[in-house]
Structure formats: C-alpha cells, structure tokens
Amino acid sequence: MKGYPAWFVRALLGALLLVFVSGCLLAPTTLVMRFEMALAWRLPGAGRVVTAAMHAATGFVLLMMLGALWSVHMRAGWRKRRQRGSGATLGIMLLLLAASAVAIYYAGEDALGSGAALVHLVVGLTLLLPFGWHWVHARRASRKAAVPREPAFAAVNTVSARAEAN
Numbered sequence: 001m002k003g004y005p006a007w008f009v010r011a012l013l014g015a016l017l018l019v020f021v022s023g024c025l026l027a028p029t030t031l032v033m034r035f036e037m038a039l040a041w042r043l044p045g046a047g048r049v050v051t052a053a054m055h056a057a058t059g060f061v062l063l064m065m066l067g068a069l070w071s072v073h074m075r076a077g078w079r080k081r082r083q084r085g086s087g088a089t090l091g092i093m094l095l096l097l098a099a100s101a102v103a104i105y106y107a108g109e110d111a112l113g114s115g116a117a118l119v120h121l122v123v124g125l126t127l128l129l130p131f132g133w134h135w136v137h138a139r140r141a142s143r144k145a146a147v148p149r150e151p152a153f154a155a156v157n158t159v160s161a162r163a164e165a166n
C-alpha cells in the first residue's frame, strides 16, 4: 500500500479481525436480548462487558484508520479509477457501522435501538465480502505488475541471436 508504513496494513488487518471476532461474540446476546431468540449460548455478563469495551475501542481505532485511508489511499485509487466499487462499498459500510453504533449507544432498547443493532450486525457480518474482493484484486494486480514483461524485441541484436539466425 503506497504512502503507508509496512505496519499499517498489518495493523489494519488486525483491527478488522478483532472487531469482526468480538462482534461475532456479541451477536448471540443481541439476538437473545433484543430479538428474544432462544439460543443455547451467549457471553456471560462480565465477559460481555469486556468484549463490548474491546469491540468499541477497536472500532474507533478502525475509524481512525479509515481517516488515514481517506487522505491518501482512497483518493489515489479513486483518481486512478482502480478498485472503486469494492473500495467505496467498504468505506460506506464502515460509515454505516459507525452510525448504527451511535444509535446502539443512544436509541435504547425499543424499535429504533433494535433496528440499529440489526443493521449493525448484518453490515458487520457482510463486511468481509467486499474486503475479500478488494484484497484479492489488489494481490492479483500487484502479482501481475511484478511479473517481468516479455522483451518487445527479443534479443534481435545479441551475438547468440545472430548465431541462431545463421
């Protein structure tokens, strides 16, 4: 990723993974408490608080990283018209996650709060799809760029080429 230190991509992947796993761990409690589903397991009280705190903190770090991506990575990719679809989808989904997180905090337990939690959960669970798409395309493009091209005028003038021609 041009314009960023090597650790940035690793930190980005780590933050995405942590927010995703902690979000998945919080999901059963959401389904039981907000949607009255009968599930065999959910995080116990203290575990839920610690996981929710870690989830929220990592989510905020991820949003700081989105700011860093906006100022260089997203604008450069957008200008070059590369990976616009998956990149913009990712950016919009992260903003939706941030907006629905605010509603989870302040809209309470009624329809608005539960609706926000559902949007948050569905967007969160599907985030890996555009990310995977974005990542695979980036890797493919960088592999293609790394393959040395066939020389356009293959060794026409070298001694061995002339010997072969004779």
Ligand code: HEM
Residues within 6 Å of the ligand: 001, 002, 009, 012, 066, 069, 073, 074, 075, 076, 077, 078, 082, 083, 084, 086, 087, 088, 090, 091, 134, 135, 138, 139, 141, 142
């Ligand atoms: C308008 C939005 C975006 C555009 C146009 C865009 C464009 C690109 C392009 C062209 C590449 C391949 C070249 C490169 O590595 O710079 C790439 C790679 C990548 N992008 Fe994006 N991107 C966008 C948003 C995002 C967002 C929001 C994230 C993170 C959530 C992200 C994460 C990545 C990662 C992890 C790579 C792979 C880097 C690597 O191979 O080391 N991008 N993107």
Ligand code: HEM
Residues within 6 Å of the ligand: 019, 020, 021, 022, 023, 024, 026, 027, 029, 030, 034, 052, 053, 055, 056, 058, 059, 060, 062, 063, 094, 097, 098, 101, 102, 104, 105, 117, 120, 121, 123, 124, 125, 127
């Ligand atoms: C930018 C990314 C994200 C941010 C900023 C974010 C932020 C938050 C915040 C602040 C909360 C409230 C924590 C609390 O209950 O005290 C929350 C709850 C939650 N998040 Fe996320 N989150 C993000 C991504 C995700 C992802 C990827 C998933 C799913 C895999 C997810 C699933 C959940 C669930 C299930 C809850 C509990 C909702 C409830 O209270 O019923 N989040 N998130």
